[in-house]
Amino acid sequence: MTITIVHASQRSKGTSSTIARNLASKFEGAKINEINLQKEQIPYCEGCLRCVTKGMEFCPHQEKILPLRDLRLEADLLIVATPVYILHMNGQLKIFIDHFSLWFMMHRPENSMFNKQLMVV
Ligand SMILES: Cc1cc2nc3c(=O)[nH]c(=O)nc-3n(C[C@H](O)[C@H](O)[C@H](O)COP(=O)(O)O)c2cc1C
Numbered sequence: 001m002t003i004t005i006v007h008a009s010q011r012s013k014g015t016s017s018t019i020a021r022n023l024a025s026k027f028e029g030a031k032i033n034e035i036n037l038q039k040e041q042i043p044y045c046e047g048c049l050r051c052v053t054k055g056m057e058f059c060p061h062q063e064k065i066l067p068l069r070d071l072r073l074e075a076d077l078l079i080v081a082t083p084v085y086i087l088h089m090n091g092q093l094k095i096f097i098d099h100f101s102l103w104f105m106m107h108r109p110e111n112s113m114f115n116k117q118l119m120v121v
Pocket residue numbers: 009010011013014015016017082083084085086087088
């Protein structure tokens with residue numbers, strides 16, 4: 001089993017990351033990948049829609065996005081850990097999710113995502 005943790009907090013040893021790592025450690029023998037959005041510093045989605053019309057490989061930020069896409073595709077379980085900022089996910093996580101929005105719309109659904117498990121911390 002492969003787990004990918006998405007850490008959204010700027011505090012790498014903060015509450016949400018600690019809970020996510022503890023949770024992942026309960027799955028004995030699982031391979032654990034970690035995406036740390038603090039380190040990734042993903043630029044804002046530019047809204048060019050190239051991902052929708054051509055594919056994610058054509059994203060202006062593809063150098064950052066494609067390796068993260070692969071970690072998501074590899075995972076059987078995604079653990080997304082975010083601090084709550086004003087009743088929502090934090091901004092870093094929203095920027096990350098914006099870059100994958102095409103997977104969840106009718107344009108280019110990524111079928112493998114429908115078979116994955118998701119935990120949100
Ligand atoms: C700008 C900001 C907004 C926050 N808004 C909320 C909130 O709406 N509700 C809440 O329960 N906690 C809120 N908090 C508290 C954080 O969610 C809390 O400290 C969290 O544990 C931080 O997670 P981290 O340690 O993983 O970074 C806020 C903190 C900050 C800095």
